Amino acid sequence: MRPALRLHALAACIALACPAFAAEKATTIPAKAVEAATALRDKAMADNTGYEFVSGLTTEVGPRLAGSAADKRGVEWTVAKFKAMGFDKVYTEKVSYPLWERRSEHAAIVAPYPQNLFVTALGYSAGTPAGGLTADVVAFDTLDALKAADPATVKGKIVYVSTHMQQQKDGHDYGMGSATRTRGPVLAAKMGAVGYLLRSAGTDPHSRTPHTGVTGFTKPEDAIPAGALSLPDADQLERVLKEGKPVTIKLDLDVGFKGTYEGENVIAEVTGRKKPNEVVAIGGHLDSWDLGTGAIDDGAGVAIAAAAAKLIKDMPLRPDRTIRVIAFANEEMGLWGGRAYAEAHAKDVAKFQLGTESDFGAGRIWRMTASVKPGARGAIEQIAKVIEPIGVAYDPNKPGGGGSDLSQMHAKGMAALSLTQDGTDYFDYHHNANDTLDKIDPKALAQNVAVYATFAYMAAQADGNFGSAPDAFKGDGAHD
Structure with missing residues (x-):
């Protein structure tokens, strides 16, 4: 090819937006949508729809342990509530998981x-033999200390591992506490232990309310009895252990696996006016542990998403894109609803405009982070400016994970936010009997609804997308 022809070909390639040279148009949010979102934000701050939702769920249904009769009632209640709220579509999608x-x-x-000690069994724990299990205790200060132990010192004993979480706004100590609860029992079982106890993954040192949660057992035949002690009871056990005398514990847990259960994700939609097949996804998980009533974990999350979507639905003009509310099944024992949803919808990930889930209580949202394409950062900054007056700061240096269940869609390539709530006292109540409605401040919950309604509406109205595509955010760490 002659040089002149090469130049003409190159120019034609650029004009036709060849991938190697194309400059993608930046995503922006029109001024009218920003104005409407500001009014929506202010309306939501004075609205009590979210509080009424979580009050009804926790009062009329109560705790919703996955696979229980109450879990089924919770699904039925939520379907009926979504229909009463006037959503355009209300439907369910099946989710199968082990019944414990x-x-x-x-x-x-x-x-x-x-x-006696105040104890609660951990999810997927095995039951003890009839009449209980009695054995000597071997104690470790940390999970790492257990990892380094000689299996001969563990075999035939009940392993106890201490955890010491501190209150923090972002709750980052839970990574340590959760690892001790999930990985510890599995490790102890492999080393020959007959049982496992831990100091609860919580921050309420004066309350004899143990915190439950799931273990890492995936097969019934691999599981051993495992439980969590309340913090005062863990302190008591540790004082006895420090005397250096042999300590014997009797553990009696009537728990265990019972086949497979078919649950449901409950979904509601506000159908988009111009692009109904493109979706802004918001939600929470409908199941809860059974010790409390599942108010902050995670009735509040479902309530926030549902209330935000209803406020958008009630606007004079429908959003351009669809707002989808997902009440996920069985998050607590392994993200079963989130994983099922991601597997079912992975092929359509490019149609997901933006998404996130609320699953960190009902404290005020104070930080927003995002995983979006570079060309959508300006639109995220526009959202940030609208929610900044109600106390939310944007950190452009951290990724957004989408929340617990929607992290699975983010892992498939969905653009995602993280909207971090103030969790200073969250782990006082997390997974224990004190997770009840009185822990929710209606005004703080309304601020959450305002943030979710604002971002969801603005994302739905954006000119352009936020970068969702298969594997688009692989390796950003937000969904690991």
Whole structure:
């Protein structure tokens, strides 16, 4: 080819937006949408739809342990509530998972100083033999210390591992506490332990309310009895252990696996006016642990998403894109609803405009982070300016993970936000009997609804997309 022809070909390639040279148009949010979102924000701040939702769910249904009769009632209640709220579409999608049941639980120091301990069984724990399990205790200060132990010192004993979480606004100590709860029992079982106890992954040192949560067991045949002690009871056990005398505990857990259960994700939609097949996804998980009533974990999350979507639905003009609310099934025992949803919808990930889930209580949102394409950063900054007056700061240096269940769609390539709530006291109540409605401040919940309504509406009205595509955000760390 002659040089002149090469130049003409290159020019034609650029004009036709060849991938190697194309400059993608930046995503922006029109001024009218920003104005409407500002009014929506202010309306939401004075609205009580979210609080009424979580109040009804926790009062009329209560705790919703995955696979229980109450879980099924929760699904039925939510379907009916979504329909009563006037959403355009309300439907369910099946989710299958192992059924685990809690029936009764008890623990006591047998020697050297007999006394009862406040304990709760952990999810996917095995039950003890009829009449209970009695064995000596071997204690470790950390999970790493257990990892380094000689298996001979563990075999035939009940392993106890301490955890010491501190209150933090972003709750980052939970990474340590969660690892001790999930990985510890699995490791102890492989080393020959007959049982496992941990100091609860919580921050309420004066409350005898143990915190439950799932273990890392995936097969019933691999599981051993595992439980969590309340923090005062863990302190008591540690004082006895420090005397250097052999300590014997009796653990009696009537719990265990019982086949497979078919649950449901509950979904509601406000259908988009111009691009109904493009979706802004918001949600929370509908299941809860059974010790409390599942108010902050995660009735509040479902309520925030539902209330935000209803406020958008009630606007004079429908959003351009669809707002989809997802109440996920069985997050607590392994993201079952989120994983099922991601597998079912991965092929359509490019149609997901932006998404995130609320699953960190009901404290005020104070930080927003995002995983979006570079050309959409300006639109994120526009969203940030609208929610900044209600206390939310934008950190452009951190990725957004989408929340617990929607992290699975983010892993498939969905552009995602993280809207971080103030979790200073969240782990006082997380997974324990004190997770009840009185822990929710209606005004703080309304601020959450305002943030979700604002971002969802602005994303739905954006000119351009936020970068969702298969594997678009692989390796950003937000969904690991």
